[in-house]
Amino acid sequence: MEQLPTPPGERPARTTHVSPAAYTATATVSEQGIVTGWSEDARRLLGYAPAEVVGRPAADLLADRSAGPGGPGPGGPGGRGAATPPVGPGQERWSGTVPLRHRDGRRLDAGLLAHRRTAAGGAAEWFVVSAVAGAPDASWDGPLGEWAFDRSPCVMAVFDGDLRLVRANAGMHRTLSLTETEMRGLRLTEIAPDPVSEETERGMRRVLETGEPQSVDGFVRPPGGAAHGWATSLAPVPGPDGRVRAVYLSAQESPKGDAAPHRTLPPDLDAARIDVARTDVARTEAAHTGTAPDSARTAQELADAAVPRLADFAVVDLLEPSPRGEGPARSLGTGALTVSRSAVRSVLGASQESRFAVGESAVYPALSPPVECLSAGRGSVYGAADPAVVRWAAQDPGAGWISEHGTHSMMLVPLRDGGTTVGLALFSRHQGREPFDPEDLRLAEELAVRAATGIHRARRTVREHTSTMTLQRSLLPHTLPVQSALEIASRYLPAGGEAGVGGDWFDVIPLSGARVALVVGDVVGHGMRASATMGRLRTAVRTLADVDLPPDELLTHLDDLIIHLSADETGGETAGGIGTTCLYVVYDPVTRRCTAARAGHPPPAVVSPEGSAYLLDVPAGPPLGLGGLPFETVEVELPEGSLLALYTDGLLQARDHDIDQALDTMLAALVRPASTLDTVCDRVLTALLTHRPDDDVALLVARTRALHTDKVAVWDLPSDPSFVGQARRNATDQLTVWGLDEAAFVTELVVSELVTNAIRYGEPPVQLRLIHEGTTLICEVSDASGTAPHMRRARIFDEGGRGLLLVAQLTQRWGTRHTLFGKTIWAEQSLVEF
The missing domain is CATH 3.60.40.10 (PPM-type phosphatase domain)
Structure with missing residues (x-):
């Protein structure tokens, strides 16, 4: 195996003693198998600094290239990187033991849990976590652990003082499809990373800090599943000394499955439709209030909410925003329309119906049902035998899925937020289910409105962020x-x-x-x-x-x-x-x-x-x-x-x-x-x-840096006008020493004017200083007066008043700075022209 290089001038890291305190090593890996993130605890585990790992293939960290999490692409199954476990279509998580290579060359067998997620830029990546070294106290295997564990009749887990899981019951196993061994030593946000888990963990932290029980409206979002409504209780587990030793979590699905109590749904919708709508509420609200609003993620939330509860297949296509970002790039007529495929979901797993991958452009022919839907601004239900659908399938090769997969019913719903159309959602059924009816369309439109609001808000946030970044970069x-x-x-x-x-x-x-x-x-x-x-x-x-x-x-x-x-x-x-x-x-x-x-x-x-x-x-x-x-x-x-x-x-x-x-x-x-x-x-x-x-x-x-005495010359001058000539001679002699004779003419004029003004209008002591700084010659004259000179416009017959004007014309810049003991008049001239 190719080893990661040791930086020049550094010795290989020595094996260090690992603190008995538990920690979690985390990293992120792109779909192409490249390490994109590396935590300090990952450095503790394998010895590599982030600069040595980020940007390198994750396969370089394996002691055996036949193991490790990854997805499709060079770093995934069949790619050029590590040969990973078989990751099925749509699979969002992988866990197992992987042989890793420490920076000092030894092999480490680490238990890894990897989650596929969408990064801030919209690309998919793997978030990999590993619980390391001596996390749980052995006392959790004794009476205290059994007592805490047996308290809950439903989903139950016990988290220690560091909020790391130490016990989990069968309900927890069923919900997350992970065994206690796979979860032990990890935090809830590492077991199921999503905003719902983050809120639950904040509640657990309040229990540790206050010793008071807490209730939260959430628990986790099961992988690939719906964000059900959970009635979750968090309570302290005190030790023999009365100090809170742990937190136990008890979660039970709300009897009504209500993840958003403020949501009002039509009373005549059946239970399945209510669950779909509430699933969408939980998902889209999480996207709206998350740390990185993302229109692509919100579009995928809509597709995930609809399949399989409402439809067998769903796609979300978005229109390109106008340069101002307030709507589509052009008016929505009945001509051919280009859209960007932003989300796909199918009960078939591999989304075989979609002829376009997420991120690719698709073109809907003129007068096709999608174009008619967007033009009319309202949703419609179609059967596969409808003339408009038949004509569309004959015109558009991308619509071949309609006949190939036995589609018998579809819905087309525009995504509109107020007066702005942001895209289109398409839902279809082909698995022996009843055709869509008006109530299905009504529900789909409700889902579409929420998704459109999230997408429009995300685009506005991105636009505002871009404008702010542009302004800030222009100011820095x-x-x-x-x-x-x-x-x-x-x-x-x-x-x-x-x-x-x-x-x-x-x-x-x-x-x-x-x-x-x-x-x-x-x-x-x-x-x-x-x-x-x-x-x-x-x-x-x-x-x-x-x-x-x-x-x-x-x-x-x-x-x-x-x-x-x-x-x-x-x-x-x-x-x-x-x-x-x-x-x-x-x-x-x-x-x-x-x-x-x-x-x-x-x-x-x-x-x-x-x-x-x-x-x-x-x-x-x-x-x-x-x-x-x-x-x-x-x-x-x-x-x-x-x-x-x-x-x-x-x-x-x-x-x-x-x-x-x-x-x-x-x-x-x-x-x-x-x-x-x-x-x-x-x-x-x-x-x-x-x-x-x-x-x-x-x-x-x-x-x-320093300007040494060979670059600085200083003379103290008597307050006597007869010494102005001596000041000029001192300056020109110094220029000769510096090899700057060609600058002597201008320097004599500047020295003569500034010294004369200091002697005539200032107060003693008077000092002349020349500084040779690279390509600049600086002349400074200081005196004890606080009165600053200023240029004035001399009349034709005035005998004086032109000195500072000459200084300003002959030098790059000039000015005055005040000190504790008076002022300094300075002038800079460029030596480049000499």
Whole structure:
């Protein structure tokens, strides 16, 4: 077997002692057999870091390629990857023992449970879990376990203090089609991963925290089955000391099968139809309130709800939305219509009736029943012998299934949400059942309305998310500015899940005197509003940085801005961005001093050239928008080659880390030697983010450089106009040393003007400083006066007033920065043209 490579410069991992605490190793594998996700506990199990596994064939992890879960494709049965167990058509789960190969070469026989699910992008994938090492307490095999287990007359399971299953009765076996051995040591969300299980597990956690019994309207969704209504009770199991040791779960199907009590159905529908409708309610409502609204998933929910309870075969075809996303791309006439096949379900398992795979385009001929249905905007019932159906089958090769499989009755129902048509659902019967009747059509239309609402909502959510992402990306820096003070790398990851894109941002701003400002901020909230507020703040920071405000003063002005924005807006706890955090850091390569202030933001991390890592002790300060509270600045000297990391709190809020552990992990990743800062960024993200983050993540890593004395020249000047000529000579002599004689003419004019103004209008002491930074020459003149000069328009016969105008014309940029002891006038000229 081909072994995964050991990274250069690293020794093979040694076998380490495994904690007796139970844990679950999880991974995701694509239908093509490629590893797409790898948790920290998977690393504990097999020794591989996520970067070593993700993107590689899952077969490389097997000690025996003849075993392992997978689906059709290169990684599935008959593919180029692992030869997997026989997975039947439509099978959604696999379990068994698989021989795996540890990173150090030894073989591990692990029990795996694999679920086929739809990923966020709509593609199918396998979610693989394995309960590892010494999970249950042996006492569960004694009287306590028997006592808890015997309490329930129905579906019963006992979960320990970590919410891992330790006992399950026959009802649990029947419901989930898994033995106790296969489920033991796993959490409910790992046994049956779906939103219903997540809600039940939250209830169990409340039992552990409060010691009080809980009731929830749900339990699990059986694989491939309906989301029945469950009356579920969760109760504490106390130990001899009275402390809650476990939670027992008792679940019984609701006598009415009511998974949605608010749903009102026609009284004349029979029990089977009521169950179908309520199944759909549970499924579509789960899709609406889930973490990733998905139109393809909602379409499949509709097909799954209809087969086999209502129909033997169902397909859902969706129309392409218009560019604005509010409806189909064109008006629905009676001409040929192209649709996208989004869901298929058949009692035959392999969906043999459908001539088009999910994701492919299908074309309905003009005047065919599907086109007529969409044009009319209402559902219809057809028999196989109806002239319209016969004509359709003769025109369209894709309709050959009607005769091939003995279809005798079908329903066509448009998917409409208000005035928007999003697609079409087709249902048929061919298994010796009665033809569809008006009540069946009525029920199908109810199902279609719910599905259409979910699909339309999902498309609107995707469109809004795309717009927000586009806005945010336009506001974030596309490239980092050229400067010599710092070597910089950055990463930005948008949030996953239902929260959507947030307002995290970063910026790198060149300042006067070869200094650089690093900024990282986190706007409260998510969506378009947070991104717009982020854009305002980034613009404000750049404007305030341009006038060289100290970090604490800059944050004070930002605080005022947030307060004004809040006053201009109404509604919502995030009005105007109150609660936004920000970290502002300025680094000076001449003095190697770093000045920082923060407004409720995590402090920066520093790694010294010797390899020690720590968090810079910057006073926290309040979040922006509270008003009236001061911000404090800290100033430290950083040796050349120090590493500085700025980040947002999304980096530290991974699901499987607490904050202290996350900080330790981040510092450990920063300390490891790396050839480039991009490698450092990737290591930090890999170490901390084993799942897609629930919040935005911004990471800015910089390595300090220094401008040594051979690049800086300083002269203290007497406050006497006769020394202006000496200042010019000092400057031109220094340019000769630097080999910049061609820049002497402009430099003499700039030095002459700035020194003359400082002596004539300023206060002593006066100082001249030249800085040679790469392709830039910086001239600075400082004095003790706080009065800043400004350009004015000189009249024809005025003898003065043109000096600053000449400076502005001859240099790239110029400006004033105030200090504690006066001001500095500076001007930068490019050396590229010389």
